[in-house]
Amino acid sequence: MEHDAPRPNLAISAYRALKHDIIRGRYAPEEKLLMSRLKEYYGASTGPLREALSQLVADRLVIAISQRGYRVAPMSLAELNDIYDARAQLEGLILRLAIERGDDDWEANVLATAHRLAKVTEVSSPDELLDGWDLRHKAFHTAIASGCSSPHLLQMRDTLFDQVERYRHLWLQETVMSPQALEIKRQEHAALVDVILARDTEQAANLMRDHLMTPVPIITRVLKARGIN
Numbered sequence: 768m769e770h771d772a773p774r775p776n777l778a779i780s781a782y783r784a785l786k787h788d789i790i791r792g793r794y795a796p797e798e799k800l801l802m803s804r805l806k807e808y809y810g811a812s813t814g815p816l817r818e819a820l821s822q823l824v825a826d827r828l829v830i831a832i833s834q835r836g837y838r839v840a841p842m843s844l845a846e847l848n849d850i851y852d853a854r855a856q857l858e859g860l861i862l863r864l865a866i867e868r869g870d871d872d873w874e875a876n877v878l879a880t881a882h883r884l885a886k887v888t889e890v891s892s893p894d895e896l897l898d899g900w901d902l903r904h905k906a907f908h909t910a911i912a913s914g915c916s917s918p919h920l921l922q923m924r925d926t927l928f929d930q931v932e933r934y935r936h937l938w939l940q941e942t943v944m945s946p947q948a949l950e951i952k953r954q955e956h957a958a959l960v961d962v963i964l965a966r967d968t969e970q971a972a973n974l975m976r977d978h979l980m981t982p983v984p985i986i987t988r989v990l991k992a993r994g995i996n
Contacts, residue, residue: 778818781811785819789828789839790932792940796842796995800829826929842995847934847986854927855979858912859972861924865914866968873914874964880907881960885953888946900949901939907956911963937989938982 785805788794805816820837823829829837865873884903905928912924942948955978962971990996 777811777815778822781809781815782819782822784809785816786823786826786828786929789823790936792933792936794839796839798839800837800839802836826926828929828933842933842990844987844990844996847983847990850927850930850934851980851983854924854931855976857920857924857927858908858975858979861912861915861917861920862963862972862975863968864917864920865911866963866966866971868916869914873910876910876913877907877960877963880910881956883907884956888949911959934986935982937986941985941989 794800800820802813802816806812809816811819820829820831824831824837828840830840831837869877880903884900884907887900887903912921915921955974959971959974959978962974
């Protein structure tokens with residue numbers, strides 16, 4: 768008797784797709800997520816979608832309304848400033864530990880991901896920016912953080928990164944990544960790599976915080992223009 772091939776986990780697929788769309792702004796803050804529309808758009812049944820929504824509630828991207836379904840989580844200036852500061856504080860701790868604990872393989876990985884990121888010299892479309900440059904940018908920062916050798920800290924980092932992403936996407940939409948802008952970013956990353964490899968903990972921590980907090984003023988302006996306080 769032949770066994771059927773295992774079906775893909777529909778809840779995981781629905782979770783990933785819905786999370787991507789919330790981060791990318793397909794759904795507005797506090798918009799009601801109607802199950803009938805979700806079923807039609809994502810081609811999933813109620814069960815997997817409820818599992819996906821429950822996970823997104825845990826991720827703080829969706830809120831459950833008692834007996835009334837789900838809504839996209841609100842956005843606010845207070846949350847923006849809190850999660851960016853929390854992320855910068857945690858990233859600073861992780862960076863210090865990475866510089867202290869990182870070995871030769873870690874240094875090589877940081878250099879390799881920085882090189883791949885620097886190879887992006889021009890962006891032809893917004894989608895290429897979001898799916899190309901940003902993927903390499905995330906890989907670069909993940910390589911740096913990996914040197915801390917703490918799975919628990921890295922898990923906390925991932926959680927904060929997910930919460931920051933919806934706000935950060937507003938910055939990416941507002942930022943025109945011209946070759947000149949990409950060159951500025953390349954110089955910032957090169958400077959960061961230099962101080963990290965020199966094991967200059969204080970300078971690296973300062974540069975990292977400045978780098979991570981760069982989007983906040985732009986995002987603040989976008990939120991205010993949309994009437995979000």
